[in-house]
Amino acid sequence: MKRWQGLFWMALLLAGCGAEEPVFETRFLAFGTLVDLSISGAPRAQAEAAATAIEQDFQTMHHLWHAWDPGPLGRVNRLLPSGERFAAPPSVLALIGLGQELSARSDGLFNPAIGGLVDLWGFHRDDPSQWTPPDDDRIQAFVQQLPSMADIETDGIFLRGANPRLKLDFGALGKGYGIDLAIEHLREMGIENAILNAGGDLRAIGSRGDRPWRIAIRRPAGAGALGIIAVSGDEAVFTSGDYERKFEHQGRRYHHIIDPRTGYPARGSLSVTVLHADATTADAAATALFIAGPDGWHALAARMGIRYVLLVDDQGAIQMTPAMAERIELLAHPGPVQISPPLPAAEAPRHP
């Protein structure tokens, strides 16, 4: 009797495992946000070892690419405005190359060379009480001399800045590129099914057992999810929103995504979600399309080769591409939902 009971419980346990693939989950802090790593279909010891390595990767990247702490990017930022030729630290060369390419493709709306402007708004200080609007004169002076990624001359590992206002800020790219590198590392460690999620921006590979990963898209200005996207295979989902770093001053709200054409926080969008094959492109594109806004995002998405876009405008209305509409399961939404004309099928190639 005992023996039969044992077999019964064993069968129940196995049935349970079949229904719900065990997922290893871990969480750590990097890039100023919580990073969640979920791994499915790997033995626990292998998943734990991989998680330790990935956490180390993130701490390293955080240090290497920090725009205002001392470190390699800090050194580049001291040398670029001087106009002198110097040997760049290898750890930032790839980001500069990607930044140049993606900035050009976004017509300069994604512009990681405007760190000086982001700094003027106070966002390079950790203490939010120091985030405050600068004098308009200073903004206009900056925009008159607007630095761009094309102002960085590259010659192998040597760089020379051609604009005294150059200061690199990879806040809109580093997370994406870091996730791409970490996904490659996970695969090298034999992990085929995982989600790497940095504060809602993520890339998913493989699946969760025999089901796709289900990704919640954050609702701007409020708790809860706007919708769910099923991802299986390999895809990145990135959202740029006005809610990440923001402050209020004399009754007006300001946020951290700056329109390089005006020098002021971009107007018109509350959030933009992009799906793409790689996180690097998705990160830069979400920022660029957010700035392009309700009237400009469609043309820019076509130029950048982005097929899946969802934008929430400042009236709470949703605009999305037909491809996105097919993929997203929208949860209750109070505002209007408009499907855009389709975008050309040609998608930007996968980075890096």
Ligand code: ADP
């Ligand atoms: P999130 O933090 O919501 O993921 P983004 O990926 O859009 O947002 O990155 C925003 C950050 O990028 C800002 O905090 C700032 O450091 C930097 N940034 C602001 N404006 C621009 C811009 N026009 N181009 C590139 N980077 C920008």
Ligand code: MG
């Ligand atoms: Mg971004």
